[in-house]
Structure formats: structure tokens, C-alpha cells
Amino acid sequence: xxHLFHRHCHSQLPIxxxxxxxxxxxxxxxxxxxxxxxxxxxxxxxGHPAVLEAIHQQAEQLAYVHSSFFTTEVAEALGDKxxxxxxxxxxxxxxxxxxxxxxxxxxxxARQYFLERGEPQRRHFIARHQSYxxxxxxxxxxGGNAWRRxxxxxxxxxxxxxxPCYAYRDQLPDESEIAYGLRVANELESKIEALGxxxxxxxxxxxxxxxxxxxxxxxxxxxxxxxxxxxxxxILLILDEVMCGxxxxxxxxxxxxxxxxxxxxxxxxxxxxGYQPIGALLVNNEIYNTVxxxxxxxxxxxxxxxxxxxxxxxxxxxxxxxxxxxxxxxxLRGQQxxxxxxxxxxxxxxxxxxxxxxxxxxxxxxxxxETKAPFDPILQLHRAxxxxxxxxxxxxxxxxxxIDGQHGDHILLAPPFLIDESxxxxxxxxxxxxxxxxxxxx
Numbered sequence: 001x002x003h004l005f006h007r008h009c010h011s012q013l014p015i016x017x018x019x020x021x022x023x024x025x026x027x028x029x030x031x032x033x034x035x036x037x038x039x040x041x042x043x044x045x046x047g048h049p050a051v052l053e054a055i056h057q058q059a060e061q062l063a064y065v066h067s068s069f070f071t072t073e074v075a076e077a078l079g080d081k082x083x084x085x086x087x088x089x090x091x092x093x094x095x096x097x098x099x100x101x102x103x104x105x106x107x108x109x110a111r112q113y114f115l116e117r118g119e120p121q122r123r124h125f126i127a128r129h130q131s132y133x134x135x136x137x138x139x140x141x142x143g144g145n146a147w148r149r150x151x152x153x154x155x156x157x158x159x160x161x162x163x164p165c166y167a168y169r170d171q172l173p174d175e176s177e178i179a180y181g182l183r184v185a186n187e188l189e190s191k192i193e194a195l196g197x198x199x200x201x202x203x204x205x206x207x208x209x210x211x212x213x214x215x216x217x218x219x220x221x222x223x224x225x226x227x228x229x230x231x232x233x234x235i236l237l238i239l240d241e242v243m244c245g246x247x248x249x250x251x252x253x254x255x256x257x258x259x260x261x262x263x264x265x266x267x268x269x270x271x272x273x274g275y276q277p278i279g280a281l282l283v284n285n286e287i288y289n290t291v292x293x294x295x296x297x298x299x300x301x302x303x304x305x306x307x308x309x310x311x312x313x314x315x316x317x318x319x320x321x322x323x324x325x326x327x328x329x330x331x332l333r334g335q336q337x338x339x340x341x342x343x344x345x346x347x348x349x350x351x352x353x354x355x356x357x358x359x360x361x362x363x364x365x366x367x368x369x370e371t372k373a374p375f376d377p378i379l380q381l382h383r384a385x386x387x388x389x390x391x392x393x394x395x396x397x398x399x400x401x402x403i404d405g406q407h408g409d410h411i412l413l414a415p416p417f418l419i420d421e422s423x424x425x426x427x428x429x430x431x432x433x434x435x436x437x438x439x440x441x442x
Contacts, residue, residue, distance in 0.1 A: 014026035014027065014028070014030070014390075015027040018046075018047075019034075019045070019046025019047055020045075020046055020047050021045045021046065021047070021416070021418065022034050022035075022045045022046075022415060022416045022418065022419050022423055023045075023046070024046065024395070030393060031393055032390065032393050032394065032395050033393060033394050033395065033415075033423060033426055033427060033430070034046075034395045034415065034416065035394055035395055035396055035413050035414075035415045035427045035431070036395050036396055036397035036412060036413060036414050036415070037269075037270075037274075037414040037415060037416060038274060038395075039211065039243070039269065039397060039414075040210065040243045040244075040248060040269055040270070040360065040397070040412070040414035041269045041270065041272075041273065041274040042273060042274040042416055043246065043247060043248065043269075043270040043273045043317070043321075043326075043416055043417050044273045044275075044317060044320060044326075044416060044417065044418065045416035045418055046274075048273075048275075048320065050316050050319070050320050051273065051275045051313055051316040051317055051320065052275070053316075054312045054313060054315065054316035055275060055276065055309055055312055055313050055316075057312070058074060058308055058309045058311075058312035058313075059309050061308075062308050063308060063309050064304070064307055064308055064309065065308065066303070067301070067305050067306040068301070071306070072306070072308045072311070074308050074311045074312045074315060075095060075306040075308065075311045077311075077315055078093070078095065078311045078314055078315050078318075079092070079093045079095070081315060081318055081319075082280065082282060082318075085252055085253075085318070086253065086265070086282050087253060087255060087256065087261040087262075087265075088261060089261060089284045089285055089286075090261065090262075090265065090282050090283065090284050090285075091284075091285055091288070092282070092283045092284075092285070092288040093280045093281070093282055093283075094109070094280060094281040094282075094283065094298070094305070095278065095279075095280050095305050095306040095307075095310075095311065096268075096278075096279045096280065096281065096302055096304075096305050097277045097278060097279060097302060097304045097305065097307065097310070098268050098277055098278070098279045099134055099240075099242030099243070099266065099267075099268035099269060099279050100133075100134030100135050100136045100139045101134075101136070101279055101302060101305075102134075102242060102266035102267065102268055102279040102280060102281045103133045103134045103136075103138070103139040103142075103204075103240060103242070103266050104134070104136050104138045104139055104300075105266075105281040105300055106204070106238050106264045106266050106281050107125065107138050107139075107142065107204075107238075108138075108298075108299070108300050109264070109281065109283065109287065109291075109298060109300070110125075110201050110202045110236050110238065110263075110264065110287075111123075111201055112291065112298065112299060112300075113236070113287050113290055113291065114201060116290045116291055116294035116295060117290060119198070121198060121199055122198070122199055122200060122201045123199060123201065124158075124159070124160060124195050124199050124200045124201060125141075125142050125159045125160070125200075125201055125202055125203075125204060126159070126160045126161070126162060126188060126191050126192070126195075126200065126202070126203045126204075127142045127143065127144055127159060127160070127161050127162075127203070127204045127205065128144050128161055128162055128163065128164045128165075128205055128209075129144040129146075129161045129162070129163060129164055129404075130144050130145070130164045130166065130209065130212050130213045130216075130402075130403075130404070130405070131143055131144040131145065131161075131164065131204075131205065131206055131209060131212060131213075131240075132144070132145045132148070132206070132209075132210060132211055132212040133204060133206075133240050133242075134242070135148070137152065137155055137156060137157075138157065140152060140156060141156035141157045141158075141159045142159045142204050143212075144161050144164070144212070145212045145401070145405065146401065146404065146405025146406070147400075147401050147405045147406070150405075160191055160195065162184070162187040162188055162190075162191050163184045163187050164184070164209065164213065164216065165180075165181060165184050165185070165216070165218040165219060165222045166209075166213065166216055167180060167219050168216075168352070168353045168355065168364065168372075169372070169403060170184070171219075177219040177220060177221075178219070178220065178221050180219055181218065181219040181220065181221045181222035181225065182221065182222075182225055184222070185222050185223075185225035185226050185229065186225070186229075188203055188226060188229050188230075189229045189232075189233075192229070192233050192235065197233040197234065197235065200233065200235045201235065201236060202230075202235050202236035202237065202238050202263070202264075203226065203229075203230055203235060203236070203237055203238065204238040204239075204240060205223075205226070205238075205239060205240065206239070206240045206241070206243070206244060207223065207239055207241060207244055207249075207254035207255050207257075207258060208243075208244040208249055208254055208356065208357055208360055210242075210243035210244060210360075210412065211243065211397065211399055211412060212399070212401070212402075213362075213402055213410070214355075214362030214363070214364060214399065214402055214410030214411065214412050215355055215356030215357075215360050215361050215362030215412055215413075216355060216356075216362065217249075217355065217356065217357050218258070222258075223255070223258040223259075223260050224258065224259060224260055226260075227260045227261075227262075230263075236263040236264065236287075237260075237262040237263050237264075238262060238263065238264045238265075238266070239254075239255050239262040239264070239265050239266070240266050241253060241254050241255070241265055241266060241267050242266050242267060242268045242269055242279065243269055243360075243414075244357075244360055245265070245267045245269075245270065245271075246267055246269065246270030246271050246317075246321075247270060247321055247326060247327050247330055247358075247417060248269075248270055248330070248358055248359060248360045248414060249330075249356075249357040249358040249359075249360050250327060250330045250331040250334055250357060250358030250359075251327065251358075252321070252327065253265065254357075257357065261284075262284075263283075263284050263286070263287060264281060264282065264283055264284070264287065265281075265282040266279070266280075266281055266282075267279060267280050267282065268280070270317070271314050271317065271318075272310060272313050272314050272317060273313070273317045275313040275316075275317070276307070276309055276310035276312075276313035276314070277304075277307075277310060278307070278310040278311070278313065278314050321417070324418075326417040326418070329417055329418065330358045330359050330417050331358060333359055333415075333417070333419055333420075333424065334356075334357070334358040334359045334360075334361070336421060336424050337359065337361060337413070337415075337424050337427070337428075338354070338356075338361060340424055340425065340427075340428045341354050341361065341363065341428060342354055344428050344431075344432055345363065345432075345435075348435070349368075349369055350365050350366055350367065350369070350435070350439055351363050351364075351365060351366075351369075351435075352364045352365065352366035352369055352372055356413075359413075359414060359415055359417060359419075360412075360413075360414050361412075361413045361414075362410050362411065362412050362413070363410060363411045363413075364402060364408065364409075364410045365381060365382075365385075365408075365409040365410060365411070365435075365439075374402070374403060374407045374408040374409065375409055377400060377401075377406055377407055380400065381398075381400070381409045381438065381439065382398035382399055382400045382409045382410070382411075383398070383400075384438040384439075385398050385409075385411065385434050385435060385438035385439070386398045387438070388433070388434040388437040388438040389430065389431070389434035389438075391434075391437075392430045392433050392434055393430065394426075394427065394430040394431065394434060396411050396412070396413070396431065396434070397411070397412035397413070397414065398410065398411045398412070399412065411431070413427070415427065
């Protein structure tokens with residue numbers, strides 16, 4: 001352990017030695033219920049036999065081959081599977097190794113698409129404040145996570161941001177959900193007009209905002225208005241489903257619940273369920289055919305794209321979700337977990353909002369429920385709660401900076417799809433104890 005560069009140089013992390021279902025075990029034998037899927041990754045939990053067998057068989061046959069020399073049966077099969085499952089008109093998959101890579105590919109392909117069309121003046125991306133699209137410089141540039149961006153600001157390409165759809169904080173007292181959604185969606189049109197529509201490449205957003213704001217879904221009608229604006233001005237709509245996709249919200253693609261089809265979708269995390277590193281950029285036929293009939297070559301690539309063993313794992317994950325009826329399970333367990341959270345924390349003085357979809361839920365913590373005032377950032381409340389949760393044998397995903405990158409704290413919950421009612425009870429009970437100890441309440 002002395003030579004590994006950890007995320008935090010002073011961290012003293014337990015050593016994980018095994019996992020079973022929704023539980024992880026450390027070197028002392030202590031058991032932790034993973035209520036966040038690591039980072040909304042481990043949708044099938046740990047040690048699922050079907051995925052392990054698929055990895056083993058593929059590794060024995062052919063673990064890896066470079067994608068500039070060969071394709072593989074398993075990569076082609078995954079592409080076919082994703083095309084069959086994706087929203088209408090999205091039939092091509094560009095396979096990478098994770099979410100940040102998928103977003104980088106989306107940005108570069110979107111730019112190249114307009115070059116192929118003879119529109120080189122298009123250079124602007126628009127995104128939202130309090131969003132997150134990855135940690136590479138391109139993904140960070142379009143992301144709206146102020147804390148993650150700050151240190152690297154001089155290195156980031158120019159991008160533009162509008163308000164998030166964050167009803168708990170920004171909906172006016174006398175404003176309906178529909179009116180609020182239209183108001184913040186119309187900021188996109190104002191920004192496009194200010195930049196000049198002919199210079200804008202696309203708009204990128206998470207259907208349900210993940211780690212930065214804590215499972216914030218858009219209000220009804222918001223994304224339909226966004227789609228209309230993009231269509232009117234001829235710009236691309238990129239939906240980042242790296243965290244909220246692949247069944248996490250109760251449908252395989254989160255955008256299904258919005259009733260829209262984007263031009264590009266980025267997926268990862270649940271695509272491989274943590275068994276192998278994999279991500280994908282899904283592309284509509286118009287974009288693919290424009291490149292195919294133009295240069296014929298996407299000027300991009302990574303060494304491990306289309307990795308055979310990773311594709312085998314991903315294919316097994318998707319097949320398992322289908323065979324075990326896990327989308328229905330997410331809907332059911334999501335309802336049960338939401339009900340249990342509301343029952344336990346509806347009158348908690350420091351839980352201001354409980355939100356999300358499916359098994360992708362967030363709790364926003366406040367110093368005062370009536371005023372929605374956040375805790376002082378100096379307290380680093382999210383860190384204290386994570387520490388206490390681990391002590392209680394519970395893995396949570398708390399973050400700070402919920403409101404503006406500095407103020408606000410939330411807890412993200414994204415447990416495996418296969419949790420049962422007893423484990424939902426365990427999550428809520430241990431979360432209650434971690435909150436009490438971490439906040440110092442009672």
C-alpha cells in the first residue's frame with residue numbers, strides 16, 4: 001500500500017477482499033452494504049455468476065485485439081444488442097472504456113459531423129450549471145461542476161452554461177412545474193441566439209443529474225422543450241446517461257421517461273456493472289451516415305476501445321437485466337426505498353428534499369428545513385456522514401457543493417438492482433444512524 005497513489009494521499013482505506021450480492025467484505029471480515037453501487041456502477045452487485053462466466057469464456061478465447069486490425073464477434077454482438085435496445089433511430093455504438101471517454105467521443109464526433117456538412121464555424125457547446133460530464137479536459141470543460149473545474153480552468157476550452165432544472169431550489173412559490181420547466185428550458189434558446197445558432201454545435205445534459213447535485217430529475221415537459229429548441233436551431237442534443245442510464249432509473253435509457261430521442265447518448269457505469277471497464281457513445285443514423293458518406297473516418301480512437309472481454313461482460317449484464325426482469329425490479333424496489341426514506345426522514349430537521357427515479361435517489365441536507373439554508377461548507381458535512389456510514393457498514397455517495405459548487409450537501413443512493421426488502425430496511429436504518437452521528441442530531 002505504500003507505493004500506490006490514492007485519490008487522497010492521507011486516506012486510510014480498508015482493503016476489500018471480496019463481495020457477494022450487494023455486500024463488500026474487507027480484510028477484517030467486516031461487511032458493507034453497498035447502497036451507492038460504488039459510483040452508481042455495480043448494478044448487479046458482486047460475484048454475479050453469469051457475468052463471471054462470460055468474462056472467463058471470452059478471456060480464454062481472446063481477451064483483446066486492437067480495433068484498427070480486427071473486430072470481434074462479441075463486439076459486433078454488443079453493437080447489435082445496443083441498437084435493438086436504444087431509442088428509435090439510434091443504431092450505432094462507438095465502444096470505449098468509460099464515461100469520460102464516451103463524452104469526449106461525443107464532443108469530437110459532434111464537431112466532426114458539422115465539418116462533414118461544411119459548417120466549420122460551429123464551435124460552441126452549451127451545458128448546464130451543476131452538471132458533471134467527466135474528468136478529462138474536454139468533458140470537464142462542458143461540465144458545470146465548479147469545484148472540479150476550478151483548478152484546471154486555464155486549460156479548459158470555452159463552453160457555455162445555463163441554469164439547471166432544479167425545482168427544489170429554483171422553482172418560484174407561485175410557479176407551476178410546467179411553467180418552471182419552460183422558463184429554465186428557454187434559457188437554452190436565449191443562449192443560442194446570443195451566440196448565433198450557426199456557431200453552436202450542441203447542448204449536453206444529464207436526464208437525471210447525478211453526483212454533482214444528487215439525483216435531480218427534470219420537471220415534466222422540460223426535455224421536450226429542450227428537444228424542440230435544438231431542432232428549431234439545428235443543433236445536436238447530447239444526453240449523458242453515464243450514471244443515470246442502463247436501467248438505473250427504471251427504464252434502460254433514462255430519456256425514455258422524458259418521451260424524447262436525443263442525437264447522441266453516452267453510457268458507461270451500469271453498462272459493465274463494474275465487472276469490466278466499458279462505455280459507449282450511441283449515435284443516430286443521420287450522424288453516422290454523414291461521416292460514412294463523407295470522409296468515412298472518425299478522427300478519434302483509444303487503445304482499448306471494443307475490448308473483447310469488456311464487451312463480453314457488458315453483453316452478459318444486458319442479458320441478465322432482461323432475463324431476471326431487473327427493470328421491473330428497479331421500479332418496485334425504487335418505490336419501496338423511496339417510501340422507506342420518506343417514512344423515516346419526512347420530519348427530519350436536516351433532510352430538505354428526497355428525490356430521484358428508480359434506484360437513483362438523493363437526499364439534500366439542510367441546516368434549516370423552512371429556509372432551505374445549507375450547512376456551512378467549512379463543516380465538510382458530506383465527509384463526516386460518509387465516514388460514519390462506513391463505520392456502520394454502509395457505503396454511501398455523499399457530496400458537497402450541491403447548490404453552487406461550494407454550498408450544500410447531499411447523499412446519493414444507487415444500490416444494486418437485486419436488493420431485497422430486508423436490505424432496503426438495512427439501508428434506511430444505517431443511514432439514519434450515520435446522519436444522526438454525522439450531523440450531531442439528537
